[in-house]
Every structure is written in structure tokens, then in C-alpha cells.
Amino acid sequence: MAEEKPPPPAASSAGQREGREQQPHARRGREGRRFYRRRKVCRFCTERLDHIDYKDVKILSQFVSERGKILPRRLTGVCSPHQRQLKVAVKRARNIALLPFAAPI
Amino acid sequence: MRIYEVIFIIRADVPEAELDSLVEGFQQVVASTGSTLAKVEKWGKRPLAYRVHGQREGFYVFFEVHGTGDAVRELERRLKVSEPVIKYLTVRVDLERKRFEKMRRRRERRAARRPRRAPAPSVEAASGPA
Numbered sequence: 001m002a003e004e005k006p007p008p009p010a011a012s013s014a015g016q017r018e019g020r021e022q023q024p025h026a027r028r029g030r031e032g033r034r035f036y037r038r039r040k041v042c043r044f045c046t047e048r049l050d051h052i053d054y055k056d057v058k059i060l061s062q063f064v065s066e067r068g069k070i071l072p073r074r075l076t077g078v079c080s081p082h083q084r085q086l087k088v089a090v091k092r093a094r095n096i097a098l099l100p101f102a103a104p105i
Numbered sequence: 106m107r108i109y110e111v112i113f114i115i116r117a118d119v120p121e122a123e124l125d126s127l128v129e130g131f132q133q134v135v136a137s138t139g140s141t142l143a144k145v146e147k148w149g150k151r152p153l154a155y156r157v158h159g160q161r162e163g164f165y166v167f168f169e170v171h172g173t174g175d176a177v178r179e180l181e182r183r184l185k186v187s188e189p190v191i192k193y194l195t196v197r198v199d200l201e202r203k204r205f206e207k208m209r210r211r212r213e214r215r216a217a218r219r220p221r222r223a224p225a226p227s228v229e230a231a232s233g234p235a
Contacts, residue, residue: 050205050208050209051201051202051205054196055112055167068154092194092196094154095194096112096114096192096193096194097114097153097154097155097157097163097192098154099154100154100155101154101155102155103154
């Protein structure tokens with residue numbers, strides 16, 4: 001969150017590989033990938049919703065698949081502290097039948 | 106003092122009047138153990154995400170209990186033996202709330218401090234990969 005800011009400085013042209021996480025802007029085409037990938041940011045961080053409520057089905061349902069599985073954060077871009085909270089919230093919601101354990105196709 | 110959230114689901118085919126008296130009864134249980142009910146919400150009929158006892162719908166009721174575990178233990182016992190209640194969930198929330206409150210405060214403090222730190226790039230580079 002706070003660390004997002006640091007360096008856009010001039011030095012960055014050489015050491016591409018390592019800093020995928022630190023670099024705020026996605027570099028298109030640079031590293032031999034054919035498709036452009038937008039850098040995903042954690043929705044809970046950007047919107048400052050740090051408490052993930054298990055009662056809030058509207059939000060939780062955005063982070064589960066159609067089948068009711070929790071989406072991996074490589075797809076959603078959620079940061080790991082929030083993913084952990086999300087996990088607990090989804091499981092609680094399932095317990096009280098707000099979300100399915102396994103949805104029919 | 107602890108804070109609990111208790112949600113329970115009553116079968117959707119229970120008539121209105123009986124439902125009210127049922128909820129009333131559970132409220133009394135909490136009151137009789139010396140705890141306070143900070144919130145009572147009836148969310149009304151909602152579809153269930155999966156079938157519970159053959160039901161596809163249920164009447165959701167939400168309690169927020171401020172008090173001791175005894176109140177919740179007794180309430181849960183009643184919920185368990187009560188026929189029309191098909192599901193319930195208790196979550197203790199006071200610790201989480203405290204933690205989030207702390208996080209929020211810390212962030213505010215940090216936000217207040219940040220502008221002063223910005224002009225010195227060396228400090229930022231050092232604290233970069235947290």
C-alpha cells in the first residue's frame with residue numbers, strides 16, 4: 001500500500017526481470033510475453049475496505065467462481081493479507097448458506 | 106466483554122406470527138443471561154445457496170450480542186433444539202474489530218506522515234521492499 005510509491009527513476013531500464021511486483025506500471029511486450037498483462041491491484045487495498053465481511057454476499061461473490069470455488073489471487077489480484085481474510089469470509093458465508101459450497105453448473 | 110454475531114435461519118414455511126414469537130423468545134434468552142442485544146435484524150426471506158433440510162428458502166435473523174460466552178452458549182443450545190431453526194452460525198468479532206481499528210489508525214498516522222518523507226528518496230529506497 002504505502003510501498004507502492006517508490007521509484008519511477010531513471011535507473012530502471014537495465015534490471016527488468018526481478019522487479020515485477022515492485023514496478024507499478026506493467027511493461028508491455030518487454031519480457032517476451034506475447035500478450036499484454038495489466039497489473040492487477042488488490043481491490044480491498046485500493047478501496048480501503050480492509051474488513052472483509054462474511055455477510056456481504058455482493059462482494060464475496062465476485063471472488064468465487066461460477067462453481068463456487070474461491071478464485072486464486074493470481075486471477076483476481078488480491079493481496080495476500082486480504083486473500084487470507086477473504087478465505088475466512090467465504091467459508092463463513094458458506095456455512096450459513098449465503099454462498100454455495102459447490103454450485104450446480 | 107465479548108461481541109458475538111449470531112445468525113440463524115428459520116424455515117420459510119413458518120407463519121409470520123409464530124416467527125415473531127420465536128425471535129422474541131431468543132431475544133429473551135440473551136437478556137436473561139445478563140448480556141445485551143446490540144442489534145437485531147430480520148433480513149427476511151432469502152434463497153439459500155444450497156438445500157438445507159430440503160428447504161430452498163429461509164428466514165434470516167441476525168443478532169449482535171454484547172456479553173459473555175454464557176449467553177451465546179445458551180442461545181446456541183436453544184437454537185439447536187428448536188425445530189424451525191434450520192441453521193445457525195456464531196462468530197466472535199471483538200478481536201477482529203479491534204485489530205481492524207488498530208490497522209485503520211496506523212494507516213491514518215502513516216498517511217499523515219508520508220508527505221514529509223517524500224522529498225528524501227534515499228529513505229524511500231531503503232524502506233521499499235517491505
